[in-house]
Amino acid sequence: MLSENDMPPLQMLAVFESSGRHLSFTAAARELGTTQPAVSQQVKALEEFLQTPLFRRVYRGVELTDEGHILLKTTQSSFTEIRKVISYLRKKRTSPRLNVATDFAFAAYWLMPRLPEFRRLHPQIELRLHTAHNSVDIVMQDIDVAILFSDGVHKGFVANPLISERVFPICSPRLLEEYGPFDSLEDLSRAPLLKLHSDVDEKWMNWERLFEKHQTLWSPSQSVMEFDNYTLLVQAAIAGQGVALGWRSLVDDMIEQNMLVPLMDFSVSSTNGYFAVHSQSMAEDEVVQTFTNWLLSQEGSDSAS
């Protein structure tokens, strides 16, 4: 495959190098897990390629020619380096490591609070978290498991439903006192609303769609503050800057801590949600399975409720 004017088959060089180290074809064969005639033939072929003898055949072994010495020096150092880096890469890979990707919101509100438990349960697994502003920004390459907000359709991948989408307005207790009570969606127009940029992630529920689902007309004149990621938006809601849409499971803890109040009367559901997604080819991977099963067992996920 290498340009035939350039290089012999590299395997020949490896056979030569072993023979040169051992000064014996039989010992080289043993090291390489093959037979002496195979080694003999390969070395001979290499000598023919180079048109120069590399060994002198002596009683019970071989001696290196000058040319042989020169070639051994280079091949020995080169193969040592190559062995080192291969060993490094294999060692690196054999320590179980998991690349997990998700968006900031999920990472911040759902995963990070639970991750210490995973680490405690599986201390040998090195988990590397890759976060993106939003699910749509996540590229699956180099990722073992991605937790994506989507419709669950991922060609060539397995998508385990983790949390189905259930959305409702949320606001801080203080904002509720100031602008409340909210007995209908129309009452919300009294307060500023917080929303994501419309091009951030079109799969996410938004105010227009929520109003529509409750058969209420959405008026564009309402005071709206826009954000380009959900964590910022949630922080603004907690700070009393407006009414936001809250995603079940993500905002559960904050509701529980009374940082936010859910307006459950106006909740909506959809078939979208968070899915634990991995490549078909990783389906059998033990680490991937371990992590996926752990995700599905968590409080706050559909299967665990």
Next chain:
Amino acid sequence: MLSENDMPPLQMLAVFESSGRHLSFTAAARELGTTQPAVSQQVKALEEFLQTPLFRRVYRGVELTDEGHILLKTTQSSFTEIRKVISYLRKKRTSPRLNVATDFAFAAYWLMPRLPEFRRLHPQIELRLHTAHNSVDIVMQDIDVAILFSDGVHKGFVANPLISERVFPICSPRLLEEYGPFDSLEDLSRAPLLKLHSDVDEKWMNWERLFEKHQTLWSPSQSVMEFDNYTLLVQAAIAGQGVALGWRSLVDDMIEQNMLVPLMDFSVSSTNGYFAVHSQSMAEDEVVQTFTNWLLSQEGSDSAS
């Protein structure tokens, strides 16, 4: 062939290295003189061996992963070194070089006086002369052509007859005046005789055998001086130290220059002689043929006379 726990097939690494340089499987295939699917499969196999991705597949090419970068660095430098030494060895070999071996006597008296002509005729051929005390000391390894005194039987080699053995007593003109005339071999007993050690080369004619060939009894009581190589013996003869045996072709020039007088009445021949010997496997070698043909064309050789 390499220990399967250690190293992938080296060819895979070469394919990877080319792909990593070009960041394209198609370009690598071109360089390596093969096809894109072959490269794709080899890289994939390597990634599976290492259980880690080396490339990210992107539009119209590939990008290196971190692991890919690490591996490329090492493989690139290693293969560059290997290419360099291979190129060096091949270049070294492609400049025609001839290793010629012979004994001191032939080198001194026959070959050296003629060699300048060979160099003039074939200036591109680098001729390296290896000399030994005697023909029996010559080892054929690393030798392209050996000029040996022998019976012409060399298993696995081609032996071209160069000079057949014809031997006669020689002495200096001064010794002849002092001890001569020598009308019979018995008359030689009046003078000291010069001979080679009996264990030097049993294939060479000696006094006993010469006397026997002339049906004259050899008497051990004769004054004999022994030498362990022929060039010394000849110098002693020239210096008038005794009567020596002279080999046709070797001593011809000295006879011509009147440094030595041949006693032709007592000459003998045999089937032994000097042969130009090369390995069967070098029979087609152009340089070997050139040199051998030149030897055979020389004045003083059997075929040229």
Next chain:
DNA sequence: TATATGGGATAAGCTGAGCTAATGTTATCT
């Protein structure tokens, strides 16, 4: 919007380089 292009991925079948087992040869060693 439809089509073209480029390049990696995959599948299936072919083949020859590399391997193996058997044997020959040679140079010691006992």
Next chain:
DNA sequence: AGATAACATTAGCTCAGCTTATCCCATATA
């Protein structure tokens, strides 16, 4: 003289690596 070890050679087998054909995908172009 016979045994031993180790390289060289031969002949036949086989499967890794290659090729051809095709698919898939992400642009680019008209």
